[in-house]
Every structure is written in structure tokens, then in C-alpha cells.
Amino acid sequence: MPQLNGGDDLGANDEMISFKDEGEQEEKISENSSAERDLADVKSSLVNESETNQNSSSDSEAERRPPPRSETFRDKTRESLEEAAKRQDGGLFKSPPYPGYPFIMIPDLTSPYLPNGSLSPTARTGPFCWEFPGQFHLSNKVPVVQHPHHVHPLTPLITYSNEHFTPGNPPPHLQTDVDPKTGIPRPPHPPDISPYYPLSPGTVGQIPHPLGWLVPQQGQPVYPITTGGFRHPYPTALTVNASMSSLLSSRFPPHMVPPHHSLHTTGIPHPAIVTPNVKQESSHSDISSLNSSKQTDAKKEEEKKKQVHIKKPLNAFMLYMKEMRAKVVAECTLKESAAINQILGRRWHALSREEQAKYYELARKERQLHMQLYPGWSARDNYAANQQGKRKKRKREKQQAESNEHREYFPNPCLSLPPITDLSAPKKCRARFGLDQQNNWCGPCRRKKKCIRYIQGEGSCASPPSTDGSLLDSPPLSPSSAVPSPSSKESKPQTEQMQPLSLTMKPAHQPLHHPHLLAGPPPPSLAQLENSAAAGKTPGASHNGALEHGDVSSSRQPGSSVASSLARPSASLCHSHSLIPSTAPQPLSLVTKSIE
DNA sequence: TCCCCTTTGAAGTAT
DNA sequence: ATACTTCAAAGGGGA
Structure with missing residues (x-):
């Protein structure tokens, strides 16, 4: 699939991959090429603002296109999620994630x-x-x-x-x-x-x-x-x-x-x-x-x-x-x-x-x-307006400072994930390795694009769940597509490329790249994650399922209870890692900041 | 009162 | 060409 043979100049490979979630697989097979092409078109159209056409065909195709394949799956997913949410989630996902x-x-x-x-x-x-x-x-x-x-x-x-x-x-x-x-x-x-x-x-x-x-x-x-x-x-x-x-x-x-x-x-x-x-x-x-x-x-x-x-x-x-x-x-x-x-x-x-x-x-x-x-x-x-006045530029400075704090060297990030002491694993290479170790960053990160390291599960990287989003964001990688073409720089922002991560909720313990994920039963994961997150939730904390992260993840809001807790729905996820099979490396955390 | 936080994406500047 | 930075929204919270 990724194989949008056809040269997807958009580097849609990854994208396609992301779309391949379980249920879709089979459906797709039939409409495969055309559908994929559509997707590719979509992507390109999204990115490509030029309104050149070539579309007539795509339009027609789009019309012929069956209902979103993901819908059934999504519905399914939603059901499970909702259900799980009712049971476990504090309410964060009471409604469909979509x-x-x-x-x-x-x-x-x-x-x-x-x-x-x-x-x-x-x-x-x-x-x-x-x-x-x-x-x-x-x-x-x-x-x-x-x-x-x-x-x-x-x-x-x-x-x-x-x-x-x-x-x-x-x-x-x-x-x-x-x-x-x-x-x-x-x-x-x-x-x-x-x-x-x-x-x-x-x-x-x-x-x-x-x-x-x-x-x-x-x-x-x-x-x-x-x-x-x-x-x-x-x-x-x-x-x-x-x-x-x-x-x-x-x-x-x-x-x-x-x-x-x-x-x-x-x-x-x-x-x-x-x-x-x-x-x-x-x-x-x-x-x-x-x-x-x-x-x-x-x-x-x-x-x-x-x-x-x-x-x-x-x-x-x-x-x-x-x-x-x-x-x-x-x-x-x-x-x-x-x-x-x-x-x-x-x-x-x-x-x-x-x-x-x-x-x-x-x-x-x-x-x-x-x-x-x-x-x-x-x-x-x-x-100009702002610069004149003042402001900005602090972020980077801050990050720099932070990175200095976490300067652990990880020759091969993939092979050895940084010891994230903090449960809330930084989301991106940037956060992970810091600015001073950009050589360790993945390409997209260097380009300020979405980090693929955790998505693609390259090398021995047990494709940790996307750091942030948690499993949610991890695009369901199809076996074949597991590795986004790095070259896909041509790429559009990863978000566009892989986006869809169709909430493929895969069980947290399953490596994202694991083939069977694609065919497996609808994973409960999101709910689970949320749930596990909820498990850690502090009584007084918001009921959104966010974990009360005792940690410092939010350097900024030391004691802010709600805020901090909220701030990491995923943090909760991270937190939940304890609940999740260890195979799930670093549960994503919403907390992008690496903490001490 | 001002700014930060936090997210992604677009668009700018800088190298 | 690539990397980096800023700004869009939002509103609680810190200084």
C-alpha cells in the first residue's frame, strides 16, 4: 500500500500507511489502487494549493468512492472507546474521539x-x-x-x-x-x-x-x-x-x-x-x-x-x-x-x-x-509588530537551556531510547535530545516536522508509541510501510503524511509496527490508556482521565493541580506505562517538555 | 498587566 | 535548500 506505486511524490507512502488500519485493509484491497490514488490526491491537494487540474478524474473517483472506509472502523473504534470511556475514562473521551x-x-x-x-x-x-x-x-x-x-x-x-x-x-x-x-x-x-x-x-x-x-x-x-x-x-x-x-x-x-x-x-x-x-x-x-x-x-x-x-x-x-x-x-x-x-x-x-x-x-x-x-x-x-515591541525568541532559549539539562548522549536514539527519567517522554527528538544534539534528531524533526522516529519504529526502535499522542497518534503502520521513506522529505509535513493515524487503537503493548496489529481486533488501547491514566488520577484531580502527574512534567506549573494534570492526558498515558506492558516503551506523553 | 504554556501548520527569516 | 523562528487560538496561571 504505501506503495502507492505510482510514485507518490508527496511521500504519501507514509500517509498511506497511516491509513491502513485494520479494517481498512481488506476493503482496500479491492479498491486498492484507485483508492490509494485518491488518497494521494487528497494529500496532494491538501498540500498543493495550486489548482491545476487533473482532478476531473479524481473527482469522479472520489464520487465513486465508497464511504470512508475508516468509518466503519471508526465507528467500531468509537464504540469501543465510548464504552471504555464510560467505564474507565474520566470523561475525556466520552464522546467519540472523532x-x-x-x-x-x-x-x-x-x-x-x-x-x-x-x-x-x-x-x-x-x-x-x-x-x-x-x-x-x-x-x-x-x-x-x-x-x-x-x-x-x-x-x-x-x-x-x-x-x-x-x-x-x-x-x-x-x-x-x-x-x-x-x-x-x-x-x-x-x-x-x-x-x-x-x-x-x-x-x-x-x-x-x-x-x-x-x-x-x-x-x-x-x-x-x-x-x-x-x-x-x-x-x-x-x-x-x-x-x-x-x-x-x-x-x-x-x-x-x-x-x-x-x-x-x-x-x-x-x-x-x-x-x-x-x-x-x-x-x-x-x-x-x-x-x-x-x-x-x-x-x-x-x-x-x-x-x-x-x-x-x-x-x-x-x-x-x-x-x-x-x-x-x-x-x-x-x-x-x-x-x-x-x-x-x-x-x-x-x-x-x-x-x-x-x-x-x-x-x-x-x-x-x-x-x-x-x-x-x-x-x-x-x-515586525511583535519584534519591535519585544517578545519571542524565548522559547528556543528555554529549550536550549533545558536541553542542556538533559544532555544524555544517545548515539543511536533508536537503538537506545533516551532514558527518559520522566514518564512523560518528550514528544519529539527535539525535546528528547535537545537542541545541542540535533544530530540525533530524525529528519523531520530537524525540519520541524513531525517526528517520525517513534512512528516508524525504525530499526530496533520498538516503535514506541508515538510519544505524544500516545498510541493514538501512532499511525497504524502496515508491515510493509513500517518505514516511511526517509527520503520523503519531499514530504509534506508529517502531519499530513502520516496523519491519519486512525485511532487505531492498538493495544499499548503491541509494537506499532507489528503486523498483526493491522489485522487484530480492535484494540481497546485508547480507552485503556485513558483508563490507566485515570487509574493514576488523583482524587481531587479533574475527572478527565488526566493523571495527576506527580512529576514535574510541567515545569511551569509546579503545583497547579488541574492544569498540570490536564496538561497531560497523555501524561497520564505515560504514567500509565506502568500499567501497560513494558513493551510499550515510552508512552507518549502530552508533556512535551522533558523534565529534569 | 504581561507573558507563558501547549498544540500544529503556514509563512517568514536566516544560514 | 534547509533550518530555524514567529504567529495564529485559547485561557488559566505565574511573575
Whole structure:
């Protein structure tokens, strides 16, 4: 399989591997080559933003493609997980590890999101429809999906959705790019799924394309983009219609879209536009607050005009985080973002390719829109902003310092895993060996990519469970694919390559690379791990299954109970190693920091 | 009040 | 070309 013969220039080999989880194996065999090709396409499309085509074929293939193979497996897995979770887990994984498409629900609530009345993804993906406790609210103003502080995950996209722009009068400058067929203006960069993006709406199995509704159905004009770039405080040229505004408000809660803004007539600032001094989160929307901060607002406004901070578009993972944070918070009752993020990171790795693809695509859209909205903007702008002020650069310094502390020499990391004194094994080579031992790092790590050392189980490396994610992240390696082509540098970020680690829950004690894993029965592992983690949990600790890590893993939060405990769901996993057959080298730990 | 933590990915700068 | 750095979100917690 990995063998995507066919030269997967994307280094998809690994990727493919990751997708090969048990249940899939057989199914795949039949549709094998084509399916794999699809996957490869997906990947490439994800990575490749170029919208060259070659896709027509892939699209068609995608359509023919059977429901996500992983679905059955996933369902299975989910069941077991849920079950296990109920029994063991503190609740961290009460809900399926796979978020499915929660946001799909949005459209249902806010009709505007699915103007065409098309079936909401939710409806189509029954199994994936979950609850998001308290996530949906009707603001007094407009119906919006309001996460607690979290905007609906998809909102960002929605915000950019073409559908929300008045189809009527697209800006002249956009007219140049018109869909030949529909005559509908579209963004320079076709907003719809990239041609070669195999994941056409609703075609990927039963999984509706994440951007399904983004795909121009009748020719929605693209957002009028200002031609003037946007050093301008606000893209004045940006014309947004009411629907857009509502969308924006969805991405940013109503209060985040202050009417008093000296913005465009629509008063809708792009989400990315943030004034340096004012945090988005601050709910200035409240009337009371408005009143109270009238004066300050005035001041701020001035400052705003002086320097508007246009934020970077969110990447796939950020989008995912936005979407899932609330859920995790609800499940774990955790609030510490650091801990939540760790969990999310694990889950991200556990996502299937399709699911991740969804986010990659969304992110791509975001970037596109961002580019359109702020043609002149560059990430550098933000760099400068901060650098001038101060900040940053400490991280590395810190790491350096840390690495000095752990300077144990491990000639061959693979052969001899660093004696991780700390249960929470560092996730990456970087953490493991430190900056001063980069020669020991695996390639991807050196390139800041995902560490493959633990995934590929190279050499005698008993493919320790991925350090972090725990087994979760460990991609199910197919025997043949056990070793990702190192050369796959060409590679895309590992995350893309191997991502899918389909929560193949393999028993912790089983080496990831072990062949039989592929065929084995659905492993309980996640639950087990969580469970074991829970076992270590301290009474008072959160019930999320996070272990109360007595250790210092979080150098930063010495005594913080909840935080620290949360901070290591995987830590718990690590911890659990004691519970896990010793063969599992170093249970991954969320704690990326190596501790003393 | 500011910054850190923590995650991944994108995009920048530096070598 | 590769390596490294910064910034996006988030909010509790430390200094």
C-alpha cells in the first residue's frame, strides 16, 4: 500500500500507511489502487494549493468512492472507546474521539449558512452528529452559533463563504475571474475545492465535504476584495453584505463585530483584523461595557486606526482547535488551554485523513480569502509588530537551556531510547535530545516536522508509541510501510503524511509496527490508556482521565493541580506505562517538555 | 498587566 | 535548500 506505486511524490507512502488500519485493509484491497490514488490526491491537494487540474478524474473517483472506509472502523473504534470511556475514562473521551462534523449543525441552526437548503452535513452524517452542549445559542441579536468563547469552528469558513456575498454585484475587479459555466465571478483562486481535490462535497463517502457549502452552487460572487490592500485599517473597499456580516458575527460573536467600528458601512471587520490593544475575546459588545468603556474606546479607536493588526489566517489545526476546544473543555472540564491543546493535538493526529482534509481545505480557503481581503498583508507584518515591541525568541532559549539539562548522549536514539527519567517522554527528538544534539534528531524533526522516529519504529526502535499522542497518534503502520521513506522529505509535513493515524487503537503493548496489529481486533488501547491514566488520577484531580502527574512534567506549573494534570492526558498515558506492558516503551506523553 | 504554556501548520527569516 | 523562528487560538496561571 504505501506503495502507492505510482510514485507518490508527496511521500504519501507514509500517509498511506497511516491509513491502513485494520479494517481498512481488506476493503482496500479491492479498491486498492484507485483508492490509494485518491488518497494521494487528497494529500496532494491538501498540500498543493495550486489548482491545476487533473482532478476531473479524481473527482469522479472520489464520487465513486465508497464511504470512508475508516468509518466503519471508526465507528467500531468509537464504540469501543465510548464504552471504555464510560467505564474507565474520566470523561475525556466520552464522546467519540472523532469529532465528526459537529459544525455541520450550524447550518441547521442558522439557515443562512445553508441558503440553498441543502441537507446539512449533519443530516447526512448521522453518526457524526453529536451534541455540543451549550454551544449553540441564540444571541439576542442574531442567531449565531456561539461557542462559549469559541466561535463555531466552521464559522471562519462560513465567514468566507461565497454564499454569503451578494451574488448580485460583484466587484468589477473580480469580474475578471468568472466561472465560464456559471458566469459567476469567483476568486482568483477558485474557492471551490481544488480541482484535484478528491474530496468533493458529499462525495467522500458519506462525509460531506467540509467545504461543501462553500462550493459555489449558483455562482456566488466572491467577496469583493479591496484592491488597495490593507494596510488600511479596514478594508474599506471591502464590501460585505448583510449576510456576510452575520457570518462574521458567527465567526466572531456579535460583540466582536462592533457596529461602532469605523469600518466599512457594513461595519464588519474581517476577523483577522484586530487591534493590537484589544483582544478579540474582550467582549466589548456588552452594552454595559460599551458604556463604561466609552472613553477608552475612543482612545482605542484612534490607536486602532493607527495600527491595525491583521492576524494570520488560521491553519488547519487552529481551525480544528477552535471547533473542538469547547467540546474538550466540556468533556474535561478543563479550562487551561495548554492542557486542552495537548489533547487537541492528540485528537488531531487521531483524525482520519478525510477529516483532516476537511480542515486543510478550510484553512486553504481561509488563506485564500485572507489574501484576497488583504492583498498586501504579509505574515511579516505581524512579525515586525511583535519584534519591535519585544517578545519571542524565548522559547528556543528555554529549550536550549533545558536541553542542556538533559544532555544524555544517545548515539543511536533508536537503538537506545533516551532514558527518559520522566514518564512523560518528550514528544519529539527535539525535546528528547535537545537542541545541542540535533544530530540525533530524525529528519523531520530537524525540519520541524513531525517526528517520525517513534512512528516508524525504525530499526530496533520498538516503535514506541508515538510519544505524544500516545498510541493514538501512532499511525497504524502496515508491515510493509513500517518505514516511511526517509527520503520523503519531499514530504509534506508529517502531519499530513502520516496523519491519519486512525485511532487505531492498538493495544499499548503491541509494537506499532507489528503486523498483526493491522489485522487484530480492535484494540481497546485508547480507552485503556485513558483508563490507566485515570487509574493514576488523583482524587481531587479533574475527572478527565488526566493523571495527576506527580512529576514535574510541567515545569511551569509546579503545583497547579488541574492544569498540570490536564496538561497531560497523555501524561497520564505515560504514567500509565506502568500499567501497560513494558513493551510499550515510552508512552507518549502530552508533556512535551522533558523534565529534569 | 504581561507573558507563558501547549498544540500544529503556514509563512517568514536566516544560514 | 534547509533550518530555524514567529504567529495564529485559547485561557488559566505565574511573575
